[in-house]
Amino acid sequence: MSVIIILLxxxxxIAAVFLAAFLWSVKTGQFEDDFSPAxxxxxxxxxxxxx
Amino acid sequence: xxxxxxxxxxxHPVQLRTxxxxxxxxxxxxxxxxxxxxGIVGMLAGLWAAIQIYYPQASLGLAPTTFGRxxxxxxxxxxxxxxxxxxxAGIYYSLQRLCKSRLFSDKLSWIHFWGWQAIIAAAAITxxxxxxxxxxxxxxxxxxxxxxxxxxxIFGINMxxxxxxxxxxxxxxxxxxxxxTWVTVAMLHIVNSFEIPVSFMKSYSWYAGVQDALVQWWYxxxxxxxxxxxxxxxxxxxxxxxxxxxxxxxxxxxxxHFWALIFIYIWAGPHHLLYTALPxxxxxxxxxFSVMLIAPSWGGMLNGLFTLRGAWDKVREDPVLKFMVVxxxxxxxxxxxxxxxxxxxxxxxxxxxxxxxxHVHIGGLGWNGFMAFAILYYMVPKMWGTSLYSKKLATxxxxxxxxxxxxxxxxxYWAGFEQSIMWKSFTPEGQLKFQFLDTVNSIKPFYxxxxxGGSLYLVGAFFMVYNLYKTMKAGxxxxxxxxxxxxxxxxxSEQKEYWHRIxxxxxxxxxxxxxxxxxxxxxxELVPTFLIKSNVPTIxxxxxxxxxxxxxxxIYIREGCYTCHSQMVRPFRDEVARYGEYSKAGEFxxxxxxxxxxxxxxxxxxxxxxxxxxxxxxxHMYDPGTMSPGSIMPAYAWLLENRLDTASTPAKIRAMQKLxxxxxxxxxxNANSDxxxxxxxxxxxxxxxxxxxxxxxxxxxxxxxxxxIGRDIKGEQNSTAAQLNK
Numbered sequence: 001m002s003v004i005i006i007l008l009x010x011x012x013x014i015a016a017v018f019l020a021a022f023l024w025s026v027k028t029g030q031f032e033d034d035f036s037p038a039x040x041x042x043x044x045x046x047x048x049x050x051x
Numbered sequence: 052x053x054x055x056x057x058x059x060x061x062x063h064p065v066q067l068r069t070x071x072x073x074x075x076x077x078x079x080x081x082x083x084x085x086x087x088x089x090g091i092v093g094m095l096a097g098l099w100a101a102i103q104i105y106y107p108q109a110s111l112g113l114a115p116t117t118f119g120r121x122x123x124x125x126x127x128x129x130x131x132x133x134x135x136x137x138x139x140a141g142i143y144y145s146l147q148r149l150c151k152s153r154l155f156s157d158k159l160s161w162i163h164f165w166g167w168q169a170i171i172a173a174a175a176i177t178x179x180x181x182x183x184x185x186x187x188x189x190x191x192x193x194x195x196x197x198x199x200x201x202x203x204x205i206f207g208i209n210m211x212x213x214x215x216x217x218x219x220x221x222x223x224x225x226x227x228x229x230x231x232t233w234v235t236v237a238m239l240h241i242v243n244s245f246e247i248p249v250s251f252m253k254s255y256s257w258y259a260g261v262q263d264a265l266v267q268w269w270y271x272x273x274x275x276x277x278x279x280x281x282x283x284x285x286x287x288x289x290x291x292x293x294x295x296x297x298x299x300x301x302x303x304x305x306x307x308h309f310w311a312l313i314f315i316y317i318w319a320g321p322h323h324l325l326y327t328a329l330p331x332x333x334x335x336x337x338x339x340f341s342v343m344l345i346a347p348s349w350g351g352m353l354n355g356l357f358t359l360r361g362a363w364d365k366v367r368e369d370p371v372l373k374f375m376v377v378x379x380x381x382x383x384x385x386x387x388x389x390x391x392x393x394x395x396x397x398x399x400x401x402x403x404x405x406x407x408x409x410h411v412h413i414g415g416l417g418w419n420g421f422m423a424f425a426i427l428y429y430m431v432p433k434m435w436g437t438s439l440y441s442k443k444l445a446t447x448x449x450x451x452x453x454x455x456x457x458x459x460x461x462x463x464y465w466a467g468f469e470q471s472i473m474w475k476s477f478t479p480e481g482q483l484k485f486q487f488l489d490t491v492n493s494i495k496p497f498y499x500x501x502x503x504g505g506s507l508y509l510v511g512a513f514f515m516v517y518n519l520y521k522t523m524k525a526g527x528x529x530x531x532x533x534x535x536x537x538x539x540x541x542x543x544s545e546q547k548e549y550w551h552r553i554x555x556x557x558x559x560x561x562x563x564x565x566x567x568x569x570x571x572x573x574x575x576e577l578v579p580t581f582l583i584k585s586n587v588p589t590i591x592x593x594x595x596x597x598x599x600x601x602x603x604x605x606i607y608i609r610e611g612c613y614t615c616h617s618q619m620v621r622p623f624r625d626e627v628a629r630y631g632e633y634s635k636a637g638e639f640x641x642x643x644x645x646x647x648x649x650x651x652x653x654x655x656x657x658x659x660x661x662x663x664x665x666x667x668x669x670x671h672m673y674d675p676g677t678m679s680p681g682s683i684m685p686a687y688a689w690l691l692e693n694r695l696d697t698a699s700t701p702a703k704i705r706a707m708q709k710l711x712x713x714x715x716x717x718x719x720x721n722a723n724s725d726x727x728x729x730x731x732x733x734x735x736x737x738x739x740x741x742x743x744x745x746x747x748x749x750x751x752x753x754x755x756x757x758x759x760i761g762r763d764i765k766g767e768q769n770s771t772a773a774q775l776n777k
Contacts, residue, residue: 004265006242037223
């Protein structure tokens with residue numbers, strides 16, 4: 001069952017990658033606003049004068 | 052970027068120029084077309100295979116169109132060609148709009164597109180030719196595996212490049228799902244595809260037996276998770292709010308369930324191996340994670356359905372939303388059922404039966420298929436600057452599909468349950484109540500119903516083809532859609548400084564990190580050696596296959612026997628009574644790849660060796676009906692004609708030696724003389740039963756293998772079976 005060691009290492013390193021991504025996203029404020037991103041995608045950015 | 056141009060959040064006057072750019076719709080159209088074409092092809096292959104289950108003559112007696120080759124074609128076409136292309140289309144469409152940026156590189160987009168289609172074409176040809184690794188959903192041979200890796204890297208560069216040059220600071224949750232898909236699929240594919248090439252289109256899995264099984268289902272389940280679930284959830288988070296024109300129910304929930312999902316999913320794989328020879332603790336690990344998965348999965352489902360709160364009137368009107376509602380509901384059902392099926396007591400009944408097939412088709416037809424249809428119905432009118440040709444036709448498609456799913460799944464659930472209970476039934480005297488064939492015959496009507504359900508679903512898909520075609524005709528395609536957005540400046544400069552600071556301040560951290568990365572790399576290179584050492588047999592009577600048996604085993608793999616026959620006797624009274632002693636991990640140490648299977652359309656073969664005379668197998672392969680009347684197994688008449696390719700024997704032996712199979716040094720040269728000797732003795736035996744065949748036919752090798760399966764252990768210990776039989 002030594003293969004489980006590979007699987008563990010790979011799974012954990014992938015998890016570590018995701019953890020790093022998570023920490024990065026928290027640090028850079030990706031999740032500070034959990035309201036407007038959901039609405040923002042609804043607006044189409046068709047070519048027209050903004051504001 | 053100059054300092055004074057840098058925008059700040061509030062109050063400060065900033066100087067920004069709106070940038071004009073174009074979204075690339077051509078690549079989305081290409082992937083969309085491929086989705087439709089391969090969706091139809093994959094479903095046709097599935098229907099054809101489904102009909103063969105109750106009417107084996109539908110194989111036309113041709114090797115390439117027999118179930119064992121059609122089934123991998125169907126699964127690969129649906130997963131990688133249909134859902135794969137749909138995901139790429141949906142991702143490339145939404146990613147540009149979410150990042151407010153054209154895709155990173157048009158050239159890479161097109162390499163990605165044509166590369167992927169070339170892989171699909173190669174897959175279709177090689178699978179029908181019987182070139183297969185024999186590992187489910189990873190059947191493609193090593194050159195195609197390499198091509199997949201390369202194209203996947205291209206896709207990654209293109210996606211991350213787009214993300215890096217985005218004009219929107221916030222990464223919308225859908226993008227997180229896309230990223231997770233890319234990262235994890237890359238890893239899964241590479242790890243599961245470790246194989247040693249024997250020739251251009253033949254390889255052996257690096258892992259053996261129980262280890263191979265664990266890697267395979269670790270891959271197999273995560274393929275479901277990260278190829279069929281996360282990208283499609285990402286699509287849901289973009290297209291559902293867009294189609295309903297209202298924000299997702301809870302953005303916070305979407306973030307939480309995303310992170311929970313990806314951290315939990317990775318270990319659910321062993322639930323495919325409950326009660327097998329996989330060590331118990333690994334099985335339990337899989338169960339625990341599978342049960343936990345219900346929380347993040349339902350988080351996604353509820354978030355999707357609640358998005359439509361107060362907007363159900365729109366569902367009545369809009370076919371796109373109709374499809375999505377059923378898709379999300381099916382996702383919820385499948386992800387509720389998944390943890391349920393992972394419980395050992397449920398799995399004892401469901402595994403190897405049609406229950407599993409019903410379960411995956413709730414996911415496949417309902418969740419994946421309907422989401423793919425929904426995004427096509429959404430994107431095509433948008434990109435052609437028109438509205439859908441016929442809402443009514445789309446609604447009819449929706450109903451045909453939905454009813455099709457019900458008629459597909461319900462009979463199979465019933466069939467799975469009924470057959471499994473019959474397998475486990477004993478008479479009051481303690482004998483098995485039903486022959487295997489009895490149980491098959493009792494569920495044949497359900498197989499017929501299932502193919503009717505599938506046909507309805509397919510007819511619905513044709514409705515869509517026509518509808519989309521008319522929509523395209525009515526509109527005019529916009530290959531480059533103009534858009535404008537403010538540039539994103541702030542995040543870049545700040546981020547650079549941030550990483551820069553780390554390098555300056557914490558060189559030690561960086562060193563440690565890079566060491567870890569290198570160590571992981573080194574470890575991956577070294578581990579195969581460890582693996583081989585640990586493959587020292589734990590059961591002394593288990594010996595490597597003879598050259599003829601090895602060749603026969605490769606024919607077994609080529610014909611896809613594993614798609615209908617398991618080689619894994621679970622430690623249950625009925626299975627031990629029906630098949631023989633339960634399987635042990637030590638029996639499979641020379642099995643590259645493992646052939647445990649996942650479905651018993653036919654009986655288990657783990658103890659097949661010695662059960663019937665050679666002549667029985669000969670006649671049975673020629674026409675199964677003569678040996679087991681009413682059998683639904685197709686005939687394999689070409690095995691009686693085909694000459695065995697003995698030229699490959701030395702290479703095969705050498706490859707096995709590299710994998711640690713203890714053939715004597717230099718045996719590769721003598722292997723063929725042993726092979727012919729064994730073949731001659733089989734033909735001599737057949738002659739006694741009035742069957743004349745030459746020793747160099749494929750059937751001889753296959754008989755040799757079938758007569759070998761599960762035999763090694765028989766001589767040594769038969770006490771367990773005897774005890775359990777009492």
